[in-house]
């Protein structure tokens with residue numbers, strides 16, 4: 001996955017580009033470059049493997065020059081290793097076409113084979129260079145650059161956001177989008193931008209256009225045309241009203257910690273828009289599209305952390321809303337039949353709203369006439385626009401690559417959806433009131449867990465010496481154990497596995513020893529006693545146990561104590577404890593927490 005940022009205007013382009021790239025850093029990448037061009041014979045690719053900072057010294061020669069084209073890009077390797085040669089932009093053999101690409105061209109191998117037969121040579125291992133040379137090949141038969149690009153659209157299979165420059169039309173930039181995000185933006189000063197992420201544009205552009213799948217846009221100075229399936233089309237022009245991105249860590253050592261600590265405030269913000277504690281009610285407007293009494297089945301669809309949030313609330317769609325529900329991992333679900341009927345609702349959960357696997361399912365579902373609801377953070381993102389209706393998370397920009405506060409906001413929005421549906425389907429009033437009461441206390445409960453950060457760090461000091469971990473669960477704690485284990489893997493790089501406490505005895509108990517500690521989600525709920533038996537099985541095999549729970553478990557080696565609450569609220573607290581545990585172990589191990597390896601903020605390839 002790569003991130004594109006293109007600028008044309010009268011200001012210091014290299015500075016703007018580097019600033020844009022720095023803002024996109026949170027998305028994860030392994031190489032970066034800037035491309036500048038004055039004349040066809042005077043163009044430079046300045047490429048660096050590693051961080052954007054590695055580019056800084058390389059671009060000094062270009063800071064004062066007057067260049068007419070500037071593009072910057074970060075790359076996270078998909079085709080070919082992390083080398084300067086594989087870094088974009090890629091240029092066609094005749095030197096006339098320069099291409100930048102985000103996405104994966106799935107049929108690149110067969111195209112490359114054909115091109116090699118026609119004596120094209122390749123300097124990189126990328127699918128992007130194949131597109132550059134395919135354009136050169138198509139151009140031989142076609143009249144204009146536009147016609148060539150339209151033919152290209154027919155020949156390459158998704159996914160892409162592509163920027164194409166051609167020496168013959170130096171004032172024109174052509175861009176295409178299919179399943180990879182791309183925004184065209186401009187301002188009253190006549191400055192123009194392309195970006196894969198609106199964050200990079202904040203403070204620069206006033207107006208922006210979200211390109212849609214299949215769109216081709218031709219941009220000239222102060223003018224642009226959008227074509228969809230060959231016809232000129234209009235897209236909405238949105239006013240850019242997002243505040244300048246708050247990219248500061250403030251008093252916190254890492255963005256991860258800052259975002260973990262923001263969680264109580266985010267929950268209060270969600271309440272402000274969705275809940276009225278004075279009247280003990282939910283703001284019905286916020287749930288439009290959810291009021292339909294005919295919903296008889298819910299399927300949540302998502303990936304990674306968002307999937308854990310969706311999965312968690314399938315338990316409550318069943319117990320509170322009395323609607324049979326299940327969860328599907330998007331990358332798997334696209335290979336199964338949907339068994340659609342009028343009464344089935346699919347809920348898509350996503351922070352970025354651009355995750356390729358989820359989008360693929362949504363697209364297939366729409367083609368088959370299925371109903372969809374989005375629970376999404378990024379306003380105007382593809383999932384937000386494609387679902388029939390939905391809720392925005394209102395979690396603010398999540399900078400840290402691995403998700404924490406978005407998970408909390410997703411969980412809260414889904415709990416509110418389950419309450420909203422439950423109330424319409426005869427949920428007991430006393431249960432509803434109990435949940436509302438506990439919801440009001442939730443921000444302070446989370447603060448109680450956050451206050452234990454030093455204690456959790458001391459537990460992390462014990463745990464950091466081990467290499468393998470179990471995160472145990474029973475019942476509704478399963479998705480939380482899965483999420484804690486995912487966070488742990490993502491930043492500590494240690495192996496962990498979420499496992500059913502009751503299932504251990506059926507085989508995996510074989511792994512328990514002094515060398516394999518267990519993190520046991522053990523709130524004082526109706527499964528507490530059953531869980532204690534499993535606890536003893538581990539103790540009997542000398543396994544070390546760290547309990548996350550509200551009731552003191554005397555025999556636990558270590559315990560993170562969470563406030564006493566109800567089953568619907570415990571997951572928020574055990575999740576925060578899991579986040580802090582992962583953070584402290586990773587920090588003590590000296591890992592680069594804000595730039596974890598091999599992760600991208602939004603996964604726009606399949």
Ligand code: M6R
Nearest residue numbers: 304305306350351352355402403
């Ligand atoms: O943007 P999305 O919520 O759709 O992203 C889904 C996953 O890729 C994402 O949650 C991923 O698992 C994160 N690395 C989790 O920390």
